[in-house]
Amino acid sequence: MNVLLVYAHPEPRSLNGSLKDFSIRRLEAAGHAVQVSDLYAMDWKASLDVHDSLDHEDGVRFDPSLASRHAFERGTQTGDITREQEKLRWADTLILQFPLWWFSMPAILKGWVERVYAYGFAYGVGEHSDARWGDRYGEGSLAGKRAMLIVTTGGWESHYGPRGINGPMEDLLFPIHHGILYYPGFDVLPPFVIHRTGRIDAARYARIEDELGQRLDTLATTAPIAFRPQNAGDYAIPELTLRDDIAPGRSGFAVHVA
Structure with a gap:
């Protein structure tokens, strides 16, 4: 299996750095091919702007989606974007590893998504009609691939529980799981979350390595989160709302999981 690990932490000697190195060793020992995008080490440019298109004309109004579409279609994206897209095409499984900072991923990783997920590559794909609304949410250019998050947080597990002050972890990660990963087609595995990182002896x-190792050993067989596909009949089109007979009287993120 080909595994792409996209890693976002600025300190190689951190807990995240140690776990990244462990994951690489574990995966390679099992016979997998691994590529790593260490965003801080790469000095990854996080901001999406006119400079992502090699043929942008000075003085022309910048439309991010239109510029992304044209650059992707014409082959005029910058080399760093193209290389990351090639890694995604190569990968059978994507792992995003990051610390939870201010209830989301670090800005450098969000910037990787915004720049690499070009129009025509990860969105804006497929037919839009009365029967379907593009190839997304379970379909798309990355369908058939798997994805998993490795997330660290300083808070206690109870802080992210069903009644925890920070909100349930599954809700905090929903925009990443459902939006960033499921949207372009990934089968999204349950995350590997490490709490209270300031209290690790x-x-x-050793227990964390053992548990993470077991998750890495079962990347190909772990059942993904059962998100509802957009075009399989659960949603009215073009409204893109759940049919009235599905999860009646309920709302929120959880209704989008079967």
């Missing part, structure tokens, strides 16, 4: 670190 040698014994707990």
Whole structure:
């Protein structure tokens, strides 16, 4: 299996750095091919702007989606974007590893998504009609691939529980799981989350490595989150709302999981 690990932490000697190195060793020992995009080490440019198109004309109004579409179609994207898209095409499984900062991924990783997920590559794909609304949410250019998050947070597990002050972890990660990963077609695996990272001793670190190793060993067989496909009949089109007979009386993120 080909695995792409996109890693976002600025300190190689951090817990995240140690776990990244462990994941690479574990995956390669199991016979998998691994590529790593270490965004801080790469000095990844996070901002999407006119400079992402090699043929942008000075003085012309910048439309991010239109510029992305034209650059992708014409082959005039910058080399860093094209290389990351090639890695995604190559990968059978994508792992995003990051610390939860201010209830989301670090800005550098969000910038990777915004620039690499070009129009025509990860969105704006497929037919739009009365029967379907593009190839997305379970379909798309990345369908058939798997994805998993490795997330660290300083808060206690209870802080992210069903009644925790920070909100349920599954809700906080929903925009990433459902929007960034499921939208272009990935089968999204349950995340591997490490809580209370400031309180990790040698014994707990060994347990974390063991648990993470088991998740890495089962990347190909772990059942994905059962998100509802957009074009399979659960949603009215073009409204893109759940049919009245599905999860009646309920709302919120959870209704989009079967």
